Structures are given as structure tokens and as C-alpha cells.
Amino acid sequence: MNETESRRDRRRGAGRIVPALVVVFLVVEAFALTWPIATLFNDPGTRILGLPLPFAWSVAWVVATFFVMAGVWWTDRRRER
Amino acid sequence: MPQWVVVSVVIALYLGVTLTIGLISGRRASKSVDGFVTADRSFGVIVLYFVMGASVFSAFAFLGGPGFAYGRGAAAFYILGYGALGMAPFYWLGPRAAAAGRRHGFVTQAQLVTGRFPSRWLSLGLAVMSVAAFVPYITLQMRGAGIVIEVVTEGHVPLWLGAALAYGIVVLYVLRGGVAAVGWTNTFQGAIMLVIAWTFGMWLPGELYGGVGPMFERLAAEAGEMLALPGLATPWTASGSVEGGGTAWTWGGYSSAILVSAIGLVMWPHLFMKAFTAKNDEALRRMVVLFPTFQLFLIPVFLIGFAGILVPGLVLDNPDYVLPELIIGASLPPLVVGLFCAGALSASMSTGDALLHAAASITIEDGVKPFRGRGKERGAPDDEARQTSDAEERRMMRWLVVILGVVAYGFALDPDSSLVILLLSAYGLIAQLAPPVWAALFWKRATTAGALAGFVGGAATTLFFFVMDDLKPFGIHEGILGLIVHVPLLVIVSLLTEPQSEEELERFFT
Numbered sequence: 227m228n229e230t231e232s233r234r235d236r237r238r239g240a241g242r243i244v245p246a247l248v249v250v251f252l253v254v255e256a257f258a259l260t261w262p263i264a265t266l267f268n269d270p271g272t273r274i275l276g277l278p279l280p281f282a283w284s285v286a287w288v289v290a291t292f293f294v295m296a297g298v299w300w301t302d303r304r305r306e307r
Numbered sequence: 308m309p310q311w312v313v314v315s316v317v318i319a320l321y322l323g324v325t326l327t328i329g330l331i332s333g334r335r336a337s338k339s340v341d342g343f344v345t346a347d348r349s350f351g352v353i354v355l356y357f358v359m360g361a362s363v364f365s366a367f368a369f370l371g372g373p374g375f376a377y378g379r380g381a382a383a384f385y386i387l388g389y390g391a392l393g394m395a396p397f398y399w400l401g402p403r404a405a406a407a408g409r410r411h412g413f414v415t416q417a418q419l420v421t422g423r424f425p426s427r428w429l430s431l432g433l434a435v436m437s438v439a440a441f442v443p444y445i446t447l448q449m450r451g452a453g454i455v456i457e458v459v460t461e462g463h464v465p466l467w468l469g470a471a472l473a474y475g476i477v478v479l480y481v482l483r484g485g486v487a488a489v490g491w492t493n494t495f496q497g498a499i500m501l502v503i504a505w506t507f508g509m510w511l512p513g514e515l516y517g518g519v520g521p522m523f524e525r526l527a528a529e530a531g532e533m534l535a536l537p538g539l540a541t542p543w544t545a546s547g548s549v550e551g552g553g554t555a556w557t558w559g560g561y562s563s564a565i566l567v568s569a570i571g572l573v574m575w576p577h578l579f580m581k582a583f584t585a586k587n588d589e590a591l592r593r594m595v596v597l598f599p600t601f602q603l604f605l606i607p608v609f610l611i612g613f614a615g616i617l618v619p620g621l622v623l624d625n626p627d628y629v630l631p632e633l634i635i636g637a638s639l640p641p642l643v644v645g646l647f648c649a650g651a652l653s654a655s656m657s658t659g660d661a662l663l664h665a666a667a668s669i670t671i672e673d674g675v676k677p678f679r680g681r682g683k684e685r686g687a688p689d690d691e692a693r694q695t696s697d698a699e700e701r702r703m704m705r706w707l708v709v710i711l712g713v714v715a716y717g718f719a720l721d722p723d724s725s726l727v728i729l730l731l732s733a734y735g736l737i738a739q740l741a742p743p744v745w746a747a748l749f750w751k752r753a754t755t756a757g758a759l760a761g762f763v764g765g766a767a768t769t770l771f772f773f774v775m776d777d778l779k780p781f782g783i784h785e786g787i788l789g790l791i792v793h794v795p796l797l798v799i800v801s802l803l804t805e806p807q808s809e810e811e812l813e814r815f816f817t
Contacts, residue, residue: 245399252395256569259388260562270381270527270534276520278527278534284387285606291391292599295398299596 244301251294255287310641311460317645318456321499321652325492326476332491333484340700343485344414344668348405350584354490355594357497358661360601362578363390365444365658366451369500369651370627372605376612378626380530382538382556383609388565390602393572398595400573402588403748407815416579416744417673423747423815424755427677432762433740434674437576440733441666442715448659449474449719455651458631459644470719473652477660478712482705486584489660496653501604503650508607511614511633522614530616537561542626549616559781567786571738577665579744663715667707671700735773735786739765742790742797750801751812757801765793 257263267283274282336342336349350358368386375383404419413419417433449470456469464472480488509519516522526534530549533539540560543552573579585591615621615629618636623629634647742761746753769789772779779785 248395248398252392255392256566259392259565261558264536264562265558268536270523270531273520273523276518276523278523280381280384280534280536281609284384285603288387288391288599288602291395292596295395295596295599298398299592302592 241302241305244298248294248298255291259284259287310644311463313641314459314645314648315464317642318460318648318652321645321649322472322476325495325656326480328495329476329480329488329492330483333480333488336485336487338698338701340672340697340704341412341414342487343701343704344580344664344672345408345583346485346487346490348409348584349487349586350490350581350590351586352590352593352597354494355581355585355590356597356601357494358490358581358584359394359578359594359598361493361497361500361653361657362581362661363572363658364500364601364604364654366448366455366651366655367658368605368608369504369654370451370455370630372608373612373615373630373633374625374627376609377615377623377629378542378544378612379539379553379556380533380543380613380616381536382540382561383612384536384538385561385564385568387602387605387609389568389572390605391599392565393569394595394598394602397573397582398592400744400748401582401585401591401595404579404582404744405585405588405591407748408583410817411815414580414583415669415672416574416576416740417669420740420743420747420758421673421677424743424753424758426755426759429743429755429759429762430673430677432766434669434672436736436739436766437669438666438674438711440575440737441577441662442711442718444733445659445662445666445711445715446718448655448662449715452652452655452659453719454628455631455648455655458628458635459648467720470716473656474659474712474716477656477663478708481660481664481708485704486664489664490584492660493657496657497601499653500650500657501601503647503653504604504607507634507647507650508610511637512610514637515614515618519610522610525617526613533613533616544622544624544626547622557782559783563782563784563787567734567738567784567790570741570790571734571786574737574740574744576669576740577661579740580665580668663708663712666711667704670707670711671703675703676700735769735784735789736766738786739769739789739793742793746797746801751816752801752806753797754801754804754807756804757797757799760800761793761797764796765789768792 264280264283268280270278270280272279277285336346341347372383372386375386407413407419407422411418411422413422417430417437420433421427421430450466452473453466453470456464456473457466460469480492512519512522516525523534533543533549537556537558537560539553540556541553543549546552582591611630611633615633618633621629621632621636623632630651634644639647739762742765743758746758766789768791769785772785772788779788
């Protein structure tokens with residue numbers, strides 16, 4: 227198997243693995259934002275960038291989703307090229 | 308010059324610009340059903356970004372978001388929680404649906420589902436459910452527009468006139484340009500919403516408390532329970548005091564609200580149908596990636612609501628009035644008040660136009676057309692003779708835009724209307740669209756009988772628990788309970804019935 231074919235195989239593999247990883251990420255996100263995980267990040271006295279922890283926790287997951295989806299898009303673009 | 312006159316002039320200017328954009332952009336689309344419903348599948352990433360963002364975040368978010376944070380505290384964070392979570396799967400779902408749309412000419416969600424699971428009754432059921440969910444939604448947008456105009460003009464422009472003006476313009480540009488007008492006006496309105504929300508939301512805490520950090524420090528000291536999840540189930544304002552006011556929401560209620568809203572988000576037909584408007588898959592994917600950046604506008608929206616909690620003497624019977632009340636109370640220049648009003652109207656109109664357009668399209672495409680030939684049995688001998696002509700369909704849709712607009716306006720003028728109750732159950736019902744859509748595109752073993760059984764069982768369960776609220780275990784949302792019945796029914800009945808033929812599957816998937 228030459229180098230080009232092996233690279234193509236790796237990209238094909240990424241095409242299957244990336245959606246699966248995103249599903250895992252979204253499941254983790256769903257757990258993180260709901261009971262019981264959210265109860266661990268529920269102290270209003272702790273503030274991050276001025277926001278109380280429960281607020282900052284929700285915002286952080288929105289930002290994380292942006293970066294994860296951007297990563298997926300970038301991987302797809304590379305694979306398609 | 309009195310403040311309300313200046314404000315009225317700014318509102319008139321805003322409405323004039325919106326109408327102009329709607330009329331001009333509508334001329335770009337063809338005069339066909341495809342042009343009216345999908346803008347000839349021409350939307351790029353920028354228009355898709357704003358049309359999805361502005362349609363998702365309606366008057367409910369712009370006025371109700373601050374109201375939620377003000378009245379129910381941390382409970383508002385559930386709105387922040389479900390948006391990105393609900394939109395992400397559209398990265399794969401959207402392009403698949405769009406590809407099927409291009410192959411088979413689908414322009415609605417129900418056409419996609421019944422293209423895979425042929426059943427006129429399933430199509431009719433989806434259409435009835437969608438329109439039943441839309442009418443109260445449009446009504447609330449109209450009321451929102453009327454309320455904002457009435458408050459900021461100090462009652463000189465009453466609710467009935469404000470709502471009629473704003474939605475008269477919406478009806479005009481939707482009639483003229485269909486979804487092309489919706490797309491470009493939403494781009495303008497979405498940009499206004501973002502600028503106004505971020506500007507006012509970052510300015511207000513500084514003005515009242517010296518910054519965001521000091522505001523939350525004071526809130527944590529004086530009303531800490533408002534900042535802890537899951538927040539309140541009922542607004543504290545009913546008791547007149549933020550200390551100990553309102554009843555606590557349950558974790559079951561909060562968590563299941565996030566889940567059902569995330570599952571239902573892109574299943575709202577007026578959002579899902581935008582997959583058919585994309586000019587290519589890349590535009591859809593980029594929109595999904597960028598969507599969380601639009602969603603972050605909820606941060607300033609919530610800051611406005613939290614800022615209202617400790618304002619002395621501000622105890623509102625209806626928390627949704629907190630934003631206009633704070634604007635009026637802040638003694639801002641009339642021009643700024645007018646611009647704020649434009650932001651709120653943008654939020655209302657950008658959702659109302661998409662709903663009005665989708666409701667008319669769905670009624671004709673999914674409720675009427677399958678019973679008039681086309682779509683009933685493709686290729687049947689009498690198909691051509693009975694099929695509704697393109698021009699006739701388009702004409703019927705335009706009439707329906709007017710009729711539905713008038714019906715919703717009638718409800719909007721009735722303050723005692725119980726439509727809000729219907730809206731509360733809408734998300735649970737809309738979530739029932741998710742299993743047939745996912746099964747249609749990703750599970751070849753699913754059958755028409757399975758899809759029908761699941762849909763009927765899920766919708767019936769949702770309605771049952773909506774009516775019998777006390778029977779809901781752990782306060783779990785009725786939509787989740789509906790899905791717990793829906794998904795197993797779909798799977799079991801599909802496995803017990805004969806699989807669809809290879810020929811049928813091939814016709815749909817290739």
C-alpha cells in the first residue's frame with residue numbers, strides 16, 4: 227500500500243469516527259447540563275468572568291459546541307479535499 | 308417634540324426599511340411553488356445563519372428571555388442549554404434532507420417523511436399538528452409586537468394598531484416574495500437583534516450596579532436562590548418579594564425541558580424546511596457550526612432580566628414587561644428607545660414571517676395536495692389529470708398567508724385567549740416529529756406502519772400527560788414521556804411488519 231492510499235484510508239476512517247465522537251460529546255453535554263451532573267456546578271457564589279458558576283457552566287457548553295463543530299467541519303473539509 | 312413621536316418615527320423608518328428589503332428580495336425568486344417555498348434553493352451561509360437564528364429567537368426570547376431571568380432566575384439557563392445541543396445534529400440531518408429534497412422535489416418536512424413512508428393520513432396528521440402549533444405561536448409574536456409598540460409610545464399607538472401595522476407589513480412581503488423575502492428581512496432583523504441586545508445588555512448592569520460582576524455579587528448576597536439551578540417554577544413577583552417568593556422548579560422539570568427542547572428544536576417545520584432552501588450542503592454545515600455564536604446573544608438578554616430583580620419598586624405582574632419597563636425607566640434618549648423597539652419588533656417579525664409562510668406552505672403541500680392527486684400515488688394514471696397546478700398552489704398559499712394572518716390577529720386581540728396553553732404543549736408535540744424524520748433518513752428497516760403507530764402513540768401520550776399534569780412522574784416533560792412510548796412503538800411495529808421493498812428504498816435513497 228503506497229503512502230497516498232494509506233492517507234486516503236485514514237481520512238475515510240476519520241469520516242466514520244468523527245460523527246461517533248460528536249455523538250459522544252453531545253451525550254456528555256446533555257448529561258453535563260442536566261441532573262445530576264449540573265448539581266456539581268451549581269454554586270452561585272463562585273464567579274467566572276463575572277458570571278455565577280451555573281450561568282458560566284451553560285455558556286461554556288455553548289462555546290465548546292462551537293469549537294467541536296468547527297473541528298468537525300475542518301476535518302470534513304480536509305477529507306473532502 | 309414629545310418622546311413618543313420620535314419613537315414612532317424610528318419605528319416607521321424601521322418598518323419601511325423592512326418592507327423595502329422584503330419586496331426587493333422577493334423579486335429574485337421564480338414565480339413557482341419552489342420559488343415561494345424554497346427560494347429556488349438559493350440561500351448561502353449568511354442568510355441561513357440569520358434566518359435560523361432570528362427564527363429560533365423570537366419575541367419569546369427577546370422579551371420572554373429577560374422576563375424568565377427576572378421572574379424565575381436560573382430557570383432561564385435551560386434556554387441557553389438546549390440551543391447548541393439541539394442544532395448540532397442538523398450538521399448531518401440537514402444535508403441528508405436537502406439531498407432528498409433536491410432528488411424528489413420535496414419542499415416540506417412531511418413530504419420528506421411521507422416520501423419514505425407513503426401515507427396521506429400521516430401527511431395530514433403532520434400538517435394538522437404543525438399548523439395547530441403555529442397559530443398560537445404567530446399569535447404570541449403579534450401580541451409581542453403590539454405590546455412593545457404600545458409601551459414605548461406611551462399608549463398613543465394601541466396594541467391593536469401596532470400589531471396590525473407590523474403584521475400587515477409581514478403579510479405584504481411574504482405574499483410578494485415567499486421565503487426569499489423571509490430570508491433577507493431576517494438577515495436585516497437578525498443583525499438588529501444582535502446589536503441591540505449586546506449593546507443594551509452590556510450597558511445596563513454597568514449603569515445600575517457598576518458592572519456585571521458587582522451585579523451578580525449583590526444578587527448572590529441578597530437573592531442567591533435566584534442564581535442556583537433549577538430556579539423557580541413560578542415567578543417570585545406573585546408574592547411581591549424576591550426573598551422566598553415563587554415555588555422551586557424540579558430538577559426533573561428543568562432537565563427534561565432541556566432534552567425535549569433540544570430534540571424538538573430543528574423539528575419545528577419552519578426551521579427544518581430551511582434545509583430545502585440551502586444552495587448546497589456546505590452552506591448548511593457552516594450555518595450549524597456558526598449557530599452557537601448567534602445563541603450567545605442570550606447572555607446579554609439574561610443580564611437585562613437579572614438587572615431588573617434588585618431595581619427598587621420594580622415588581623411586575625407580568626415579568627415579560629421587564630425589558631420595556633427598564634428601557635423606559637432608564638431615561639434613554641428617544642432615538643435609543645426607538646432603536647430598542649426596532650430590535651424587539653425584529654425578534655417578533657422575523658419569527659412571525661417564517662411561521663406564517665411555513666403554515667401556509669404546509670397546509671397546501673401536506674394537507675391539501677396529497678388528497679388532490681400529486682403525492683398520493685406517484686405515477687398513478689390519473690396523476691397528471693388531478694394534480695394541482697403550480698400556479699394554483701402558489702395562489703392558494705398566498706391566500707392562506709392572509710387568512711392565517713387574520714385568524715392569528717383575531718386571537719392576538721383577545722387578552723383572555725387560552726392559546727398560550729396550546730403553545731406550552733407545542734414543544735412536546737413537535738418533538739414527536741423527530742423519530743419519523745430520523746428513521747426516514749437513517750433506518751432502512753423502518754416501515755410506514757411503524758412510523759404511523761409511533762406517531763399516533765407518541766402524540767396521544769404527550770397530550771394525555773399534558774392534560775393529566777399531576778400524573779407526570781418527577782415532573783418530567785410530557786414530550787419526553789411521549790417519546791418513551793413513540794420510539795419503542797416505531798421500532799417494534801416496524802420489525803413486526805414487512806420491510807419496505809428494495810425498489811421503494813432505492814427510489815427514495817438514490
